[in-house]
Amino acid sequence: MxxxxxxxxxxxxxxxxxxxxxxxxxxxxxxxxxxxxxxxxxxxxxxxxxxxxxxxxxxxxxxxxxxxxxxxxxxxxxxxxxxxxxxxxxxxxxxxxxxxxxxxxxxxxxxxxxxxxxxxxxxxxxxAATTTAAAPATDLTVAGIGLPAPGERVSGDSWGLCLKEGRTLLLMADGLGHGPDAAEAADLALQLFRRCASAAPAAVLEDAHPSMRSTRGAAVAVVAIERSLDRLLFAGAGNVSGRLINGISDRGLMSQPGTLGLQIRSLRDVAYDWPEHAILVLFTDGIVSRWNLADAAGLMACGPMVIAGWIIRDYCRGHDDATVVVVRRH
The missing domain is CATH 3.30.565.10 (Histidine kinase-like ATPase, C-terminal domain)
Known part of the structure; x- marks a missing residue:
């Protein structure tokens, strides 16, 4: 991407x-x-x-x-x-x-x-077209911003969506380092994700792990959002992080240590309740981990692209690839 x-x-x-x-x-x-x-x-x-x-x-x-x-x-x-x-x-x-x-x-x-x-x-x-767009395939609005490391033309981060077995799956990958080799690793993770038949996040990662050995490796996380939209499953290896945020709570989605393509532990799916009005945010380690939107009253009511832009503007480390993806339920 x-x-x-x-x-x-x-x-x-x-x-x-x-x-x-x-x-x-x-x-x-x-x-x-x-x-x-x-x-x-x-x-x-x-x-x-x-x-x-x-x-x-x-x-x-x-x-x-x-x-x-x-x-x-x-x-x-x-x-x-x-x-x-x-x-x-x-x-x-x-x-x-x-x-x-x-x-x-x-x-x-x-x-x-x-x-x-x-x-x-x-x-x-x-x-490009002015015709009325078709109805979305899911009850979600998704937006993401990715920036390459300074001096690079490509990013070692990638992300993508797909639908499997009634679930919406979201992957985010962060290739080790930055530049073309990191981009190759992240792009392969995205390709394997799209080909995988499983709708279970841990199984997606485990299936991709052997093929990722041909690359320098990547931190990867996968989220499966249930059709009911009140629950999600999460599995991750490495430093891709997730948060579920609303005006009352801010819950982290925790990845396990490891690197896809190099070494991973036995992965498992973790279920999280998705509170009403909460947004899901995935981000790579080019973003400061301890960011906070509590002091930006009204931001949560904006479109996901604006929320992603606010995080990128205020919390980008500035020396690595940085990607933020925001998901809102309709």
């Missing part, structure tokens, strides 16, 4: 670089003229807002399959009143005050969150 591209935005000249990269992605995905124009306008408006209102920040660009492009704006500026800023004519910088509202109108999906003196995260999704 290709990592997101990160563009530092400190002045207006850097917005053009992000827009050109978005246009290349649009061409790759076969966006028509109208869809490509909407994407270019969205990137331009979000980048310009970073310069004008936040004192700079970053834009992230990523693919969601082969039909959509995700644009995520991150800043640590003074914050904003999201609802007021979405109203045409409201501006704190003397502009026309139509930028953020325009992005929401032209995007296929939009979510934003901000706190005073803690900046803002805005996520906008642009799809």
């Amino acid at each position: 290709r990592p997101f591209q990160r563009f530092a935005i400190a002045d207006a000249s850097q917005v053009g670089e992000a827009r050109r990269a978005a246009q290349l992605l649009a061409t790759e995905l076969g966006f028509g003229e109208s869809a490509a124009g909407r994407l270019a306008l969205g990137v331009t408006e979000l980048g310009t807002n970073l310069v004008r209102h936040a004192g700079g920040g970053a834009l992230l660009l990523g693919l969601d399959g082969d039909t959509a492009i995700e644009v995520v704006s991150l800043d640590n500026g003074p914050g904003m009143d999201v609802e007021r800023c979405l109203q045409d004519g409201f501006s704190t910088a003397g502009s026309a005050g139509t930028g953020l509202g325009a992005v929401k109108r032209i995007a296929n999906r939009f979510s934003a969150f901000s706190q005073p003196q803690r900046g803002a995260v805005i996520a906008a999704r642009f799809e």
Whole structure:
């Protein structure tokens, strides 16, 4: 899975670089003229807002399959009143005050969150087709952001979803180290996951272990979400972590020591109750382990891409591949 591209935005000249990269992605995905124009306008408006209102920040660009492009704006500026800023004519910088509202109108999906003196995260999704999307195959909304280690073009992290025997399975893999060899290990783990016939997380890992010996190895975790959505099964080897979080509780999902492809202990599935309104978060060790969303009141009501962006912005270690995936029940 290709990592997101990160563009530092400190002045207006850097917005053009992000827009050109978005246009290349649009061409790759076969966006028509109208869809490509909407994407270019969205990137331009979000980048310009970073310069004008936040004192700079970053834009992230990523693919969601082969039909959509995700644009995520991150800043640590003074914050904003999201609802007021979405109203045409409201501006704190003397502009026309139509930028953020325009992005929401032209995007296929939009979510934003901000706190005073803690900046803002805005996520906008642009799809190649304007036709109404088919109903989702599961009652889940899933979003993930992966960033490569500084200086690398590929990420040693990967993640993916599949449906088996009425369960939704989610895998996250973190190849040892970073760079191409780590990416090879993580990508093979994802391929083996998609081929595996089992719907039991521990069995998925055990089946993949022998084939992973051809790589440098990876930390891997698998979650199986039951059709009823009130319970999940988890198994993991290594430093891929999980959390179930709502406004009342924050429960960790614990992996066992080991590395797929090198050495693992006897793995077992552990069942966890999924509290109502809780979100599931999986993350690799490029993210600080002791992050906390309790001081970001209202964030849990936002879309998963915004939650993932907030975690990446505030808790990325900055010296390794880093991936966060957020799952919300409908």
